[in-house]
Amino acid sequence: MFLYLNVLLLIGFLGPLALGDILVATPKGTVRGRELLSPGNRTFYGFTGIPYAKPPVGELRFQAPVEADQWEGVINATQDPNECFQVNSDSERENENCLFVNVFTPTLNVSAKLPVVLGIYGGSFRSGSAGYGRGGPDWFVERDIVIVSFNYRIGPFGFLSTNDIAIPGNAGLKDQQLALKWTYDNIAQFGGDPKHITLQGQSAGGASVTFQLLNLRNEGLIKAALVESGSAICPWAYLSGPNNLNYAQRLATVVNNNSSLGNNSGEFIKEFLQGVEARNIDAASAILYSQGIPLPTLEVEHDGAFLTQSMYEQLEAGQILKVPIFIGINSEEYISLAGNLENLQNIAKRYDSDNLKLVPRQFSGSNATLAAKLIKEAYVGSDTFSNKLGAMVQFYSDSSFTKSIIRFAELYSHFSPAVYFYQFSYKGPMGIYEYAIDGADNVAHGEEGHYMSITKAGSFDNTDYTKFPASDVTTHWRLIELWSNFYKYGNPTPTPVDLLENITWPPATEDDPKGFVYLNINETLQLKYGPKSPKYEAWKEAFENYAQRPFVTY
Structure with missing residues (x-):
């Protein structure tokens, strides 16, 4: 949504006060903000670069974050903060001292108690940052909503694990949890209501939101959750402990100029990597990029562990925060594969030559063969993927994203007060992406965000409605209305309005005999049943009949 865009430079700290300074006193100290002007010519206030944690350096590298110390004087929170180190990126803006929060608010009246959104950026757990920069949450601030964004550690700095207590993993998820606690403790000073915080995220940010719902220590901090194109049970959102340890060992070896360290214990790896320059670790992660990255993982039991149980099994058992959730998908999450037809053809040939590649690690032996046959028939019947490249795109969209997101929503509907499921199917120039292929839909991963976050890049300016067809502008306002x-x-x-075609959208439940209801957002708004049917039903049948429990992902 409004949180994917890269940001600018450093945080300023301490300076003389000037007449008319915009100051807010937080429990840790005072911050100076700035006035901003929305597209609707509404003045609001931005505070960017407020520390919510101590710099995670030295002995704090790879570890759970620690609350920021109090400060004297005034932090100049008027420029975007450092970015955390990103995998396969080399920017002077990247810095290990990156744990900052940003607040955008229409009022500084502490009595206002406006609803609050805490946004978590996506980026596959390897990239992303938060700030104002070239884009922003202006349209939501215009709706009297307080928007909070923040940086969390990604790549090895956020998700390295040695599969023991030396580097237990999930530091990035723990950053998110501390930012949530900061928001709860501080947002009233910025006009927000700490008892009305909605977590929001897209892609890895969406998965992160659902990870936070799986942590029961967040009870009472989250009012609701909005999840775009991600969930904790997506296969790309998890790495097993042994694979994490293997990555940590390889990372240390690369940092050591590919020379053996002679000791592969977690404690030894931690002490070695905590003693080298951060940019050396960042460079090593780029070298290892094609071999994978560290991700959220199950931790060994210890005080402060974020996640120790299978995500799927925990969700199915109802061991999760029970709040209203708004969750959905875009119509073809992996349509970007159509941007390189030669590569797509090669992928299709590999799947045609070995159908077992169609099913994930939960399937083995003869059950894997049966499941692969079921999945292949759902997409191409007796034909081949090489002859139906659109079906290859559909398979990737569903296997990576949609099946896991739909299943999360179905299971969550057994415990949540309300689950609202959507599919974003509208295709227009404001979405930016232009991928298309016969046999697949065409709304790409992340496309909905361009309708809700201010974007100005080159000649593209989504605040200039004269550049877009009327249907784009209508879709833009519909998404902002629904989300707001x-x-x-x-x-x-909540009430019928003409902009939303007077629809009353009912919560979904897996037990509905008509199917799992969802809102299809296209040029018109339609309530439908059974998202991604019948292919999703084939996946569900495969898991129910042939997969080996317990599941971690789906």
Whole structure:
């Protein structure tokens, strides 16, 4: 949504006060903000670069974050903060001292108690940052919503694990949890209501939101959740302990100029990597990029562990925060594969030559053969993927994203007060992406965000409505209306309005005999049943009949 865009430079700290300074006193100290102007000519206030944790350096590298110390004087929170180190990126803006929070608010009246959105950026757990920069949450601030964004550690700095207590893993998820606690403790000073915080995220940010719902220590901090194109049970959102340890060992070896360290214990790896320059670790992660990255993982039991149980099994058992959730998918999450037809053809040939590649690690032996046959028939029947490249795209969209997101929503519906499921199917120039292929839909991963976050890049300016067809502008306002309603009321359609075609959107439940209801957002708004049917039903049948429990992902 409004949080994917890269940001600018460093945090300023301490300076003389000037007449008319915009100051807010937080429990840790005072911050100076700036006035901003929304596209609707509404003045609001931005505070960017407030520390919520101590710099995670030295002995704090790879470890759980520690609350920021109090400060004297005034932090100049008027420029975007450092970015955390990103895998396969080399920017002077990257810095290990990156754990900052940003607040955008229409008022500084502490009595206002406005609804709050805490956004978590995506980026596959290897990239992303938060700030104002070239884009922003202006359209939501215009709706009297307080928007909070923050940086969390990604790549090895955020997710390295040695599969023991030396580097237990999930430091990035723990950063998110501390930022949530900071928001709860501080947001009233910025006009927000700490008892009305909605977590929001897209892609890895969406998965992160659901990871936070799986941590019961967050009870009472989250009012609702909005999840775009991700979930904790997506296969790309998890790495097993042994694979994490293997990555940590390889990372240390590369940092050591590919020379053996002679000791592969977790404690030894931790002490070695905590003693080298951060940019050396960052460079090593780029070298290892094609071999994978560290990800959220199950930790060994210890005080402060974020996640120790299988995500799927924990969700199915209802061991999860039970709040209203707005969750959904885009119509073809992996349509970007159509951007390189030669590569797509090669992928299709590999799947045609070995159908067992169609099923994930939960399937083995003869059950894997049966499941692969079922999945292949669902996409191409007796034909081949080489002859139906659109079906190859559909398979990737569903196996990586949609099946896991739909399943999360179905299971969550057994425990949540309300689950609102959507599919974003509208294709227009404001979405930017232009991928297309016969046999697949065409709305790409992340496309909905361009309708809701201010974007100005080159000649593209989504605040200039004269550059877009009327249907794009209508879709833009519809998404903002739906999202804003949920942020405010926990319901995307609390009352019938013409803009939303007077739809009343009912919560979904897996037990509905008509199917799992969802809102299809296209040129018109339609309530439908059974997202991604019948292919999703084939996946569900495969898991129910042939997969080996317990599941971690789906």
